[in-house]
Amino acid sequence: MKGFxxxxxxxxxxxxxxxLFMMTFCGVGGxxxxxxxxxxxxxxxxxxxxxxxxxxNTVTAGGPxxxxxxxxxxxxxxxxxxxxLLWNARTYSREIRAVQKEHYY
Numbered sequence: 772m773k774g775f776x777x778x779x780x781x782x783x784x785x786x787x788x789x790x791l792f793m794m795t796f797c798g799v800g801g802x803x804x805x806x807x808x809x810x811x812x813x814x815x816x817x818x819x820x821x822x823x824x825x826x827x828n829t830v831t832a833g834g835p836x837x838x839x840x841x842x843x844x845x846x847x848x849x850x851x852x853x854x855x856l857l858w859n860a861r862t863y864s865r866e867i868r869a870v871q872k873e874h875y876y
Contacts, residue, residue, distance in 0.1 A: 790840065793847070
């Protein structure tokens with residue numbers, strides 16, 4: 772559990788379960804209302820056109836979920852704290868490790 776302190780704090784700063792629910796809601800809504808591409812891959816995957824088709828389908832499938840993530844962070848989370856925690860993650864993890872070593876030894 773000691774390695775998850777920073778990850779848990781980042782999750783709470785992002786809005787926690789509420790953001791996860793908003794992301795799922797928007798992703799399901801996007802697929803139900805046809806905002807997601809469902810055309811099958813008709814070209815070989817190794818070709819340039821096949822990779823472009825795969826990338827386009829991936830982006831259009833993840834688009835509504837990313838909109839839900841952004842909305843969840845804005846409405847339920849703390850965007851400035853999340854940005855700070857993500858930007859300084861290495862520093863915070865080193866600091867947490869140093870404090871844990873200090874307590875255990």
